[in-house]
Amino acid sequence: MTLKTFFHRLGSPPYFYQISRPWGRAFAWIGLLLILVGLYGGLWLAPPDYQQGNGFRIMYVHVPSAWMSLFVFMVIAVCSFIGLVWRMRLAYAVAAASAPLGAAFTAVALVTGSLWGKPMWGTYWVWDARLTSELILFFLYLGVITLNRSFEDQKTGDKAAAILALVGAIDVPIVHYSVDWWQTLHQGSSFKGLTSEIAPSMLWPLLVLMAGFMFYYGWLVLWRTRSELLLREADRDWAQQVIGS
Amino acid sequence: MDRGAGSGLEARALELRRGRRLLARSLSFGVQPGSYLELTGPNGSGKSTLLRILAGLGRLETGQVFWNGATFNPQREEAHHARTLYLGHTDGLKGLLSIGENLRLFAALRGIREPIDEIEKGMGFYGLEHLKPIVCDRLSQGQRRRAALVRLHAFPAALWLLDEPTTALDREGVERFFSHFRIHLERGGMALVATHQSLARWIAPAGEIALGRSP
């Protein structure tokens, strides 16, 4: 099977529904394993930070979720593009399945970030570049989700949300850049210590956790996409068969 | 690529849906120049839905439509929009503009310059001259409908898609509409007309598309 025919077949919901099942399982197990290992490394093996004590360990949740929040939005934007240009039903389903996950990652990043902020900066919130753009990202997610669900006809909702996601995807980097620039001109970066070098014993669990989060997301998104597909295609023959059996 | 049978508009194996409800399965019909089809069926059977799809508003999911034998997508094809006039349940008049201004705006929409004469004639035809200075918000129901029908008069098009065109018209208005309709057909025009009254007593249709309550 050539790559082209593979993608062509992947676009067909029944085919995807069929092949995604084992993949989902595999992702779930790999993700679980990586997360356990990462957490063990991060919460037990890594030494306490000489400045922050054990507080820094919140990083092992915060950083992967912040990273995932951006990654998932990219996935949504790419899927939206594919959906709008090539009219691939699967792409819309993946985008719709991803949006709530992305919003959840963003929320976790925001909450853990503020919790971490209290000991670090003495307040839960500062108007910093990263924080602000993360918040905007959160609102964008909400917009995409609400828009998608607001229409009676799923296809209309998909397309509307896709347009928003694409405009938003252009916007997110600009926001990030703009806020950064806006802040640094006035007041020095509020937290310079943050980006300092991280000791290897702290770093590897972080990387493992990031990979774990990726697989975890992969599993969830496959699972959700499958149910999205079933819902969307409920009156087609293949879905009837799946539901029947 | 499939080919249609011949001249005029033809539809083959259309499926009508509204949300999850299937309104008609495998609908096929054709209309030749100089004739029209009556679109009948009880309330909620999908007459308006069908007209909207043919006009290019709704999405055509299953089935094909042909124009003079060539298949086309009513949503994308500009040539189709140029040869078609669609008149729905709403009158398509801006309430803050007068009838004349509304019609000139519609001319701009169809890319026509300076259609003043045709508009004047159309308004005269429907007896609307005395309403020239009045904004459409202040018209009675039937006056609005007449104003909407002037479009058919001022902007010739090969295919009319009309959704209960005679609603709210008084008897004289109905007569006028049909006298113009007759001319349209004589000139080789086509039409699909959704209706609840039989139109045969005015002009005999070439056929009927009878939609039933959901199958």
Place this chain on the structure above:
Amino acid sequence: MDRGAGSGLEARALELRRGRRLLARSLSFGVQPGSYLELTGPNGSGKSTLLRILAGLGRLETGQVFWNGATFNPQREEAHHARTLYLGHTDGLKGLLSIGENLRLFAALRGIREPIDEIEKGMGFYGLEHLKPIVCDRLSQGQRRRAALVRLHAFPAALWLLDEPTTALDREGVERFFSHFRIHLERGGMALVATHQSLARWIAPAGEIALGRSP
């Protein structure tokens, strides 16, 4: 104080105006229990205007109206509102509510408790049971009109003021409406019905109010 002639609704020397335009000068008519008047006239002659005034929406400037011989002001008299049902060009349905919810809301408006049975019956009468879960935004034109007519069924009133009630109804819907209309009249109800089709082929009116284009 003047006294009217007898039972039912009577109007004497009404003047109809819309802005500066005089639509009718010195209009007088009366309707007795068990009968109805047909309100005819070309588009824009003032039929809707007259019905709105009688319902208590428009302002009555010149002339008097009587109920069972006693004069009253249709805008202020709550008793008049309780005995009257007005159905205008709009259907009066909230798009976000289902038909049943709309009707229960209307019951609340008329101060009626628990009208569930009547509403069920009315919806059954007009064949709307299968649309129970659907919000009115998603109804077809004729389905909305049917839903509006259910009000006449579920909330008895002595006087109906109907503005082109059969618009958008299919033939079966029109039949149903008139069969119920007949019952209303048999029970001693009254009605004023604005229309462009002659209603005599269904039920003979007691008289006609013919409005002309502005005098």
Place this chain on the structure above:
Amino acid sequence: MNPWLFFFRTELGISWRERRRVMLPLVFFSIVAFLFPLTLNPKGHLLARMAPGIIWVDAMLAVFLGLESLFRHDHEEGILEQWVISPTSLELRVLFKVASFWTVTSLPLLLISPLLVLWLSFPLRGLGILMIGLFLGTVTLCFLGALGAALTLTLRQSSMLIAILFLPIATPVLIFGAHSAVLAARQLDPRPALYLLATLFFLTVGIVPKAISAALRISYET
């Protein structure tokens, strides 16, 4: 069930019909509350000083944004004309309508104001007074706004006109409201400002429903 209760429940129900409705005002407040600091770019303690003002302007905007559609949909669907000629009290109906409007636009703000306060680093001791003030003030704003909406009902694109009718009357409410919270935060006595708000509240609730129903009747007379 009592028809009035049913009426209120339905009005509310329409707004709550779709779950997003409940979320939207919340998100809206958050976005606006977030826009201000972003644009004004204040330093630390400055933000805290501005916090009550921001929250109050926020509340006003939320009420204001909803006004345009408060009566408009009912008007276009022909519901309002049935209201005007119904045998039950129009005034009471208006009262319920505005109450349900408040429940949807302002109650959520009241509920998340503790969060906003944290976010804008406003001293927590001012929270109680802020919330009482918000309650009194938003109810007043809703009624005044509804009056503007009713007066401009049959005019087109009336949002600007509503603004002009509404904002001048709303200004004192905003000033007293924000001021009471500032006083409380500084541990001064906020009661004078609150009493004024309460007076406005009772005046409005007492008189304005009558005015609104008169305005509605007049709208339909032409």
Place this chain on the structure above:
Amino acid sequence: MNPWLFFFRTELGISWRERRRVMLPLVFFSIVAFLFPLTLNPKGHLLARMAPGIIWVDAMLAVFLGLESLFRHDHEEGILEQWVISPTSLELRVLFKVASFWTVTSLPLLLISPLLVLWLSFPLRGLGILMIGLFLGTVTLCFLGALGAALTLTLRQSSMLIAILFLPIATPVLIFGAHSAVLAARQLDPRPALYLLATLFFLTVGIVPKAISAALRISYET
């Protein structure tokens, strides 16, 4: 006359039909610009620092308030469905529509901004840059807002939803805009901010009309 020119003139004409339309935005800006200082209760020089922020939030609100009715009336009157199925370019039509929207909501603000600047005691030397920024920014905001309005066209009571779609993507405009004015007032070089605004301007004017027409078509598909 060229049909396009006629189209634009009519769009504008509708908005200018009644004289109050032209006055309303002016009054609206003034009231809001006047409300903020009152509520935020800043001391002297503080006001000057906040001035660009206030004017910009003001501009955004004015655009935002008009959005709900930008396409709604045309939709309800059945005009928009004729747009979608007309043989001329929908994209160009949208461009003109938004241009006339800008002329009515934002141009008045530009014209009175010198007055507002005086009122808020903002240094006059920043005025030129403020106005250039306002021009670029308000056009961008109008297009982005129109996109939100088009996406939510067939949904009910969508103003809150528009808010959520619109505000996040509008944020960078506000930040750059307010910032360029602040820089100019402090006699620093405002060009980087202006260049960014200009980039956004061209991106938006180039891409968004396409997105808006796609959104309109989609709205009618159901």
